[in-house]
Amino acid sequence: MRELANLKFCAIVPVYRHESTTRKVAEGLSALGLSVILVDDGNTPEGHAILEQVTREVPDTILVTHAKNGGKGKAVVSGLEKAFELGYTHALQVDADGQHDMASIPFFLKAARKHPEDLIAGFPQYDASVPKAREQGRKITNFWVAIETLSRDIPDSMCGFRIYPVASTWPVAKKLTSYRMGFDIEILVKLSWAGIKMRFYPIKVIYPEGGISNFKVFGSNVEISWTHTKLCTGMILRLPKLLWRRLKAKK
Ligand SMILES: Nc1nc2c(ncn2[C@@H]2O[C@H](COP(=O)(O)OP(=O)(O)OP(=O)(O)O)[C@@H](O)[C@H]2O)c(=O)[nH]1
Ligand SMILES: [Mg+2]
Numbered sequence: 732m733r734e735l736a737n738l739k740f741c742a743i744v745p746v747y748r749h750e751s752t753t754r755k756v757a758e759g760l761s762a763l764g765l766s767v768i769l770v771d772d773g774n775t776p777e778g779h780a781i782l783e784q785v786t787r788e789v790p791d792t793i794l795v796t797h798a799k800n801g802g803k804g805k806a807v808v809s810g811l812e813k814a815f816e817l818g819y820t821h822a823l824q825v826d827a828d829g830q831h832d833m834a835s836i837p838f839f840l841k842a843a844r845k846h847p848e849d850l851i852a853g854f855p856q857y858d859a860s861v862p863k864a865r866e867q868g869r870k871i872t873n874f875w876v877a878i879e880t881l882s883r884d885i886p887d888s889m890c891g892f893r894i895y896p897v898a899s900t901w902p903v904a905k906k907l908t909s910y911r912m913g914f915d916i917e918i919l920v921k922l923s924w925a926g927i928k929m930r931f932y933p934i935k936v937i938y939p940e941g942g943i944s945n946f947k948v949f950g951s952n953v954e955i956s957w958t959h960t961k962l963c964t965g966m967i968l969r970l971p972k973l974l975w976r977r978l979k980a981k982k
Contacts, residue, residue, distance in 0.1 A: 738847060740840060740894075741766040742823040743810030745803050748943050749827035750778040750785075756825065757789045759833040763840075765823065767792040768810045773800030803891070803945070804914025808904050815901040820847065823894045828942055831892045832935035842930060843894045850900070850927050852919070853892035853934035860938040868952060872916060872959070879962040880923045881973045888916040892934050899927055912951040913958030920962050924969060926976075 742760040746753050746769055753769065760767050771782045771794060779796065786794040795809050807824055814822040821843050825831050831853065842851045857866065869889050876888045895904075900918070903925055909917040923929065938944075966973065 738820045738844060739766075739818060740764075740821045740823065740843070741768055741814050741817070741819040742825055743768045743770065743807055743814060744825055744827050745770045745772055745806030745810065746778075746782060746827040747772040747774060747800060747803070747806070747945055748778070750774055750781040752829045753782060753827045754785045754789070756827055756829055756833070757785050757792055760823075760825070760836070761789050761791055763833075763836050765791075765836075766819070768813050768822075769794045769827075770806040770810045771796045772802070772806040773797045802911035802914070804907065804910040804912075804917075807914060807918075808907065808910075811895065811897065811901055811904045814897050819897055821894050822897050822900075824891055826891050828939075828944075830936050830938065830942070832937075835932075835934045839892075839894055839932065839934075842932060843896075846928075846930060848896055848899070848928065850896065850919075850922055850929045851894040852887070852929055852931050853890040853936075854887050854931040855890045855892075855936040856933045857936055857938075860940075861936070862938065864948065865946070868955070872955065875959040875963070876916065876920060879920050879959070879966045881966065881977055882923070884923055884929060885919050886931055888919045890934065890936065891915050892936075893919075896927070899925070908961060909954070909958045911954050912946060913955050916955065917958050917962065920965075924965070924973070 742765045757767050771779055782794055786792045795813050839851050876885050903921050907917050
């Protein structure tokens, strides 16, 4: 089951304080023929019980549990480890809060089947519900990412909706250092350094009224700034290689 022309797809859903919206997300993914890896990132016992029930009731769903909250990045890395162990070739990362438009998934899966070596990433299309500060933060991050990769290859690095080619992603993912909100950025920059090609397609992202966000205006932004500091240092160390790659691309 779930074998598509030798490619094996799963979805990884990191869950923290979003247990009430996870069922709908898991059901939607399963209905699309995806195996689902839920990662309980240190939720309350009540939250954990809900996730166990979802795992029992939604077909082809498994649960990976962290005893303590480790951050979104840690949760996705655990999901990638599981996907690698189980032999999945591709893993869709999607949030548990229902912000990402599930109707776009077939399009993204098709793109991954067409370009199985590449990373297929969401380029967020917001409606009026997006907090202005978050939009600004994204622009700043995109500016730094262009410097860190010496390219315009990553037009958005913060959207948590993307399909990873597992075999080439796992060796990079297991060595990451940003476990919280810096994760989405760090993994894309480091995959770009590793030479993984990225393709971006639009995905609608909403901020539902009453939705729970774990993004902390101060703490998460400080953490993201630290991620950029580390990535800028990494870029300087790789400068000859990255410049050479740029030169070759221009020829
Ligand atoms: N922030 C955060 N999210 C976690 C953590 N562990 C798992 N997650 C999951 O990671 C995904 C992203 O978290 P959100 O709180 O929605 O963060 P976000 O989507 O970047 O921020 P918003 O755009 O404000 O929703 C969700 O599926 C969370 O349930 C954690 O420790 N912190
Ligand atoms: Mg969210």
